[in-house]
Amino acid sequence: MTEKEAIKRIKDHMEVHALKEIRAIYITQALNMSIKALKEIQQYRKIGTVKECRAAMKKQNPKKPVKRSFIIPYEGIDVCPNCKEPINKKEHHCKCGQAIEWSDEEC
Ligand SMILES: [Zn+2]
Numbered sequence: 001m002t003e004k005e006a007i008k009r010i011k012d013h014m015e016v017h018a019l020k021e022i023r024a025i026y027i028t029q030a031l032n033m034s035i036k037a038l039k040e041i042q043q044y045r046k047i048g049t050v051k052e053c054r055a056a057m058k059k060q061n062p063k064k065p066v067k068r069s070f071i072i073p074y075e076g077i078d079v080c081p082n083c084k085e086p087i088n089k090k091e092h093h094c095k096c097g098q099a100i101e102w103s104d105e106e107c
Helices: 003-020 024-047 050-060
Strands: 066-068 077-079
Touching (some): 003 024
16 A cells, blocks of 8 residues: 555545544544655655665765776776776766766876
């Protein structure tokens, strides 16, 4: 069940209680809080998980490229310190989003 489906079911349930019970106000307040919490979770899911946000923030810190020299055909090629894909000196960010720090003499 998704948050959207849960919200719909809670709203349907609230209507049933409101029609049958005079004191439905208490459960209605609690269910309204539940709907509010579920809507907040929906917003957080759009942003990403805490783990995903931390990983994205970590990529913002520029890292120096790594020289790949242990494989003969790629000897001397700079690779991304994050995903290990080859990068050229014009790139300030790898395709994976990692910020690349080039020293002045290398640019
Ligand atoms: Zn990368």
